[in-house]
Amino acid sequence: MALRLPAPVVGAMRRDITSVAEQVIAAVIHEVPSYSDPFRGQMGRNIEVAVKVALEGFLDLAARREGIDAGDQIETVLEAAYALGRGEARSGRSMDALARAYRVGARVAWREMSEVAVAAGLSATITARFAELVFAYIDELSDASVSGHADELATSGRLRQRRLERLAIRLLEGAPEADLVGAAERADWAPPDLLVAVILPEDKVRSVQARLDPRLLQLSEDVPVLDIDSGLTVLLVPVASVRGRSTLLRVLRNADGVVGPARPWTAVRASYLRALRAQRLGLLGDTETHLAELVRTADADALADLRERALAPLGDLRPASAEKLADTFAAWLRHHGRRDEIAAALFVHPQTVRYRMGQLRDLYGDRLTDPDFVRDATIALA
Structure with missing residues (x-):
């Protein structure tokens, strides 16, 4: 992007920048309902400052001489856009609302700033190039926000997965209930009433996972706390009742797995130990049908x-x-x-x-x- 606006035009735009920022914010609040709350209070004032900084960064870009790198001029603005994308991800919002806000902002900013530019004597040719610059600038900000959003999702996703794995390990270790409750809260995991331990081949997981409660926890054989054979995995599957366990058994009917008993979620270690004992004895399916053999061979x-x-x-x-x-x-x-x-x-x-x-x-x-x-x-x- 290369365009050097005359100094009087840029000066006129700078004098009007506060009004433009206010109109951009008002339009976004009106046209993007999910942003009505974030723009209130101190956060609203911070956003107003951010919009003004973005507009000033644009004017710096528009006023630079041909051939001069504008990277230093807009670096702070792009970093802010990147951070904004990360903040959207942390708030649980997709990029849809932010992308719409960028479009609204670009339209309002162009309308207000072009009026000032034309009034200051900007030619039709330069005005057209000015429009191109406005929308190219918004595209850069949007791209930076998309990158921030994606990076935050990847980072938070990996972090949550690690926390879920630690929770599953603590469950199988039989940690105290208070420790388990804390681990569940850190992992943002809503505990069910009951959990069932399932041991099955890793290559069978994909075919059954979509039909199981999405809160299930999975551990593979490389987790130190486990003592299962290579190629097997452990699922801790939430069920609501005995009937729910019956449904689970139907889902796993052809999965060559071992299904432990349903236990309160903080006591699922007992379900895992029974399933493990059955698996070592070659007893597939429902451990409830092998109780006598499990008791007889316990020692x-x-x-x-x-x-x-x-x-x-x-x-x-x-x-x-x-x-x-x-x-x-x-x-x-x-x-x-x-x-x-x-x-x-x-x-x-x-x-x-x-x-x-x-x-x-x-x-x-x-x-x-x-x-x-x-x-x-x-x-x-x-």
Whole structure:
């Protein structure tokens, strides 16, 4: 942009600059309703000063000599426009309102300043070039604001994502409730009543995410607090009720995932630990359908000791005989002593079952009628 207006014309415009700024602001307030509140009070006075600075920067640009770089002259104005764009993003507004305000401002400023210029004797040719300069200048300010808006969104988005990740980590660590509430507030995250921990392959997330509550939190396997296999991720999914969890199960039906129980959001660590235990055991789907297996295998060493104690009376038999009697004993426990069902389960004749049970009674004696022993053996041999 290159244009050197005569000094008397620029002087006349400068004398009228306060009035032009006031009219620009009035037009923006009238034509861009979302700006009616920001222009009140101290902020309004600050904006009025900013508009005057922008107009003065434009006049500096219009008055410069050919070939002289105007960068220094308008740098402060462009920085202010950039900051204005960032402020719009922080306020949660898109660039639409600001872009409209720029258009309104350009129209009013051109109308008022051109009247002064023509009255001061500016030729038609220079007036046309002056119009081009006005709108090119507004385009530069708008571009600077767009950049500021985009940079603020990117920065704030990354910051919020980091805060959400820290919140998810604290949830899985089982941090105190007060710490979790504070972390949720810092992340601008509205806590649900219930959360469900889900472990599923990372490549399945995209296909289900759109159908889940947008407040869900996601963690991948590279997060230190997690102990999941490569290629898996953890979702903490808000649900409103047991019915909401049923909907979640339907959404994840073909996702090859593990779905923990619903828990109060501050206690979701328990849901994660159960889902993790099921995943390690290869139990996919709803953990609620695997409760018995999860309980039975919760302490592998204890289960092994319990099994060893339940089968101790068979310790002196040959391995093949001990194995047959152990299978018969387990079937007897599962089928509550019903001989025909035991025989069908073992693919043997009922008389064979009768013979083997005689052997077991000789070996175990009264323990087969002891409720505590039968309970322990049932768990051990399930």
